[in-house]
Amino acid sequence: MAPPTPIFGKEELSPLLEKIHGPCQLYSLIQNECTYDGQGYICVPFKRLFEECSVGDRTIRVEVTDAHTNK
Amino acid sequence: MVQTVIFHNGLRKLLISISWVPVLMTFNEHVCNVAKIEGSSMRPTLNPNDLTHTDWVLLWKFGAKNAETLKNNDVILFKAPSNPKKVYCKRVKGVQYDSVKTRHPYPKEIVHIPRNHLWVEGDNVYHSIDSNNFGPISTGLVLGKAVRVIWPPSRWNADLNSSTGRGDIGVNGLDV
Amino acid sequence: SSNPQMETWIRTSSLALRTVCLIHIVHSHIYEFTETRGESMLPTLAATNDYVHALKKYKDGKGCKIGDCIVAAKPTDPHQRVCKRITGMPGDIILVDPSMGSEVTHGITRLTDLDEENSSHFNDFIKVPPGHVWVTGDNLSQSLDSRTYNSLPMGLIKGKIVAANDLNEPFWGGDKGNFFGFRKIENAYVEED
Numbered sequence: 001m002a003p004p005t006p007i008f009g010k011e012e013l014s015p016l017l018e019k020i021h022g023p024c025q026l027y028s029l030i031q032n033e034c035t036y037d038g039q040g041y042i043c044v045p046f047k048r049l050f051e052e053c054s055v056g057d058r059t060i061r062v063e064v065t066d067a068h069t070n071k
Numbered sequence: 072m073v074q075t076v077i078f079h080n081g082l083r084k085l086l087i088s089i090s091w092v093p094v095l096m097t098f099n100e101h102v103c104n105v106a107k108i109e110g111s112s113m114r115p116t117l118n119p120n121d122l123t124h125t126d127w128v129l130l131w132k133f134g135a136k137n138a139e140t141l142k143n144n145d146v147i148l149f150k151a152p153s154n155p156k157k158v159y160c161k162r163v164k165g166v167q168y169d170s171v172k173t174r175h176p177y178p179k180e181i182v183h184i185p186r187n188h189l190w191v192e193g194d195n196v197y198h199s200i201d202s203n204n205f206g207p208i209s210t211g212l213v214l215g216k217a218v219r220v221i222w223p224p225s226r227w228n229a230d231l232n233s234s235t236g237r238g239d240i241g242v243n244g245l246d247v
Numbered sequence: 248s249s250n251p252q253m254e255t256w257i258r259t260s261s262l263a264l265r266t267v268c269l270i271h272i273v274h275s276h277i278y279e280f281t282e283t284r285g286e287s288m289l290p291t292l293a294a295t296n297d298y299v300h301a302l303k304k305y306k307d308g309k310g311c312k313i314g315d316c317i318v319a320a321k322p323t324d325p326h327q328r329v330c331k332r333i334t335g336m337p338g339d340i341i342l343v344d345p346s347m348g349s350e351v352t353h354g355i356t357r358l359t360d361l362d363e364e365n366s367s368h369f370n371d372f373i374k375v376p377p378g379h380v381w382v383t384g385d386n387l388s389q390s391l392d393s394r395t396y397n398s399l400p401m402g403l404i405k406g407k408i409v410a411a412n413d414l415n416e417p418f419w420g421g422d423k424g425n426f427f428g429f430r431k432i433e434n435a436y437v438e439e440d
Contacts (some may be wrong), residue, residue: 028437029437063342067369151402211319
């Protein structure tokens with residue numbers, strides 16, 4: 001078990017996102033949702049999107065997957 | 072002629088010695104070895120005065136990753152959850168399925184320890200980064216159990232249970 | 248020695264001990280070829296009979312990156328090994344569970360009146376703590392991972408999976424790869440244009 005990790009929403013994220021001035025680069029990572037249909041597995045790809053932005057002298061990575069990125 | 076024989080004998084002995092290295096490594100990783108204690112978080116039990124010397128302990132490793140063999144008040148060494156390159160030495164203050172009373176800065180007053188996890192604290196309660204900061208740790212991070220101080224000789228008789236930090240912090244099941 | 252039988256016995260067991268320890272040290276510090284089971288890494292790894300090649304220099308998460316496939320001790324049962332994909336590094340802000348599993352799994356279409364923008368799938372973030380990684384199975388529908396046991400301490404990472412052999416495939420010339428379905432397991436994190 002990890003240290004106590006709070007879950008937060010988009011509102012709490014916005015003060016951080018406002019600090020981003022540098023250029024951002026989009027990355028993706030494809031995972032899947034698979035089901036067994038009796039003969040084999042059918043996998044539907046699920047694309048996760050991440051944005052890497054420089055804030056000051058470091059880079060932060062924020063996941064930007066949303067309902068529209070998998071349509 | 073005589074020289075070649077001596078040379079071959081030497082080479083043979085060297086190779087035989089090398090072939091025992093993995094045995095020694097396996098023994099050190101799974102049975103026992105010695106470990107140096109750093110820092111003051113286990114004071115007064117370990118490193119009572121680290122200006123004059125640091126304690127070296129005999130670390131028992133056999134079966135140390137089994138949740139069943141670790142008991143309350145055992146002194147253990149484990150990989151720091153926040154940095155796998157660091158090793159921490161703390162006292163077990165709660166085992167799997169126990170409920171314990173936490174202290175600041177843990178966000179909840181009482182915590183239930185999950186399966187194969189441990190609650191660990193330093194004896195030097197106010198100078199210790201422990202489960203109250205990083206939560207219960209997986210027994211998979213445990214490196215071994217400190218069984219006795221082996222260096223310096225003046226500390227051979229040190230009792231590892233002379234102080235047990237905050238004492239009993241377990242929560243009686245009925246109180247929860 | 249006076250007893251040649253005894254001497255042979257000692258020689259044999261000493262050799263056996265050194266061999267077993269050598270194999271063990273290679274397995275824990277250098278390289279391991281091991282079987283994997285389960286549906287959590289589909290379609291990257293088959294549910295049965297897939298064997299993975301793991302490099303141990305990545306132990307404790309050393310040199311691991313987002314998108315790498317790793318083998319680790321399961322936090323709630325350290326004697327068990329799990330294969331997962333790293334989907335968050337220390338400091339990253341990621342979604343706890345963006346997958347829409349249920350809809351795909353049960354073929355249910357999302358109700359149109361549901362406010363998608365505010366659905367918790369895309370609004371529950373966590374920041375991965377120092378010394379930890381976030382791991383998810385490639386098959387988000389059937390995987391017990393960080394979404395259940397939270398971030399994984401890097402101290403539990405045993406190695407990185409770099410390749411696999413599917414022993415369901417023929418000795419030579421299968422669908423996945425030539426020799427017993429051999430294929431490289433690549434990092435899945437790629438730049439978007």
